[in-house]
Amino acid sequence: MYAFDIERPATVAEAAAALGGDEAQALGGGQTLIPTLKQRLASPEKLVSLSGVSEMKGITSAGGVLSIGGATVHGDVAGDGSYKALSELASHIGDPAVRNRGTIGGSLANNDPSACYPAAALASGATIVTNTREIAADDYFVDLFETALDEGEIITAVKFPIPEKASYQKFVQPASRFALVGVFVAKASGGVRVAVTGASNGGVYRWTAAEDALNGNFSPSALDGVNVSADDMISDLHGSAEYRAHLVSVMTKRAVDAAS
Template identity: 80%
Template sequence: MYSFDIEHPATLAEAVAALGGEAQAMSGGQTLIPTLKARLASPSKLVSLTGVSEMKCISSAGGILTIGGATCHADVAADGSYAALSDLASNIGDAAVRNRGTIGGSVANNDPSACYPAAALGSGATIVTNAREIAADDFFVGMFETSLNEGEIVTAVKFPIPEKANYQKFVQPASRFALVGVFVSKSADGVRVAVTGASNEGVHRWTAAEEALSANFSASALDGLTVSADNLIDDLHGSPEYRAHLVKVMTGRAVTAAS
């Protein structure tokens, strides 16, 4: 590690005021701390969000589940208001990660193999920041990239609770990230299918599957579809072709489980 300053604001207003220059917001630190150790980032100041109590909350009203950005995975897992989301959270990392990592940190980091971005995009969620609200379709723009501006903090995520939903993850055993993960939801507005772990572009929607499943919400609706291996991740854990195969398999499993 290296020397840096750290601030522990108690309110969101204090946290926003502390950001600026080379300051970096830190939530659970599950990604940021390893990044600092590897010297892939070297901010002069960290602004910890763990003491901002107004960002640690879960509430449900009017069919919308709102989760504060500093809420840890374990609390989302225990909530149960949105079963598919709670199940997803219960299978992130291990107990230590689930009790430290936060939904806001995961969404803001947008790791290409993280689970929460798939849940947000697959649910048609809204990302709330200290400055605005952003539809998930507009929020995730590429691998480790979002539409957040400098100094902007994810304060909450609003999930419309669908009629049916499920998340299926083919686990990379060393990290417990998704080698491929697929989140499927069905609501009055149609079907959404979000894929994580597969693409060099990060989390994305499989629109062909959405169209087929909107007409027939059954795994059999996927029979005539294929997934292109173009621009899919190629690493020691799986080839692009293998990941393309897994996208279809995981989608079918998610539809069957949701049904």
């Protein structure tokens, strides 16, 4: 590690002001940022901890929309149950230590290509609420570790429309507990949305061919013959591009079956 300053604001306004300086970095649960600092892949002069901002914590449900504060930890999402598929997803992130420190806002801000929450947000048609605006999930995710957030912008909440049916199925990379491939399927009045994480070199994405097939027939058999190209899939020591492409199809069918 190296020397840096740390601030612990109590309000969103104070946090935004603290992040307005040079070389400042927001700190959620630190599950990604702290290892990054240890490896010297980032070296901000100041960390702004969001753990004390009470207005960014908590879960509420109204009008078919689940609103989760950006500083809410995974364990609280797992224990809520208002959106069962999302709670199930949160209950399988990392281990208990990770679930009691990591936050939904931190995960979405980092946009790790194998993280689970991005698939949930994209498939659910969620809205990312920041201290300055609201961003639709379809416009939020840009590329690997890249989002539409501006410098110093803070995720204060995430709004999830609760669908009629949904399920998240994850093929776990056993060492990290990240998704080697994860698929979130959500069926709402506006149609079916399918989001895939862990597989693509471009990060989380919607599998539109599967959506088209499932809009006509929401069953695993509707996906027979609907395949994913391996051209832009991640290939590493954990699995080839072809293996990941195959898993996308398998996990999507499992998600549809579980949702049904």
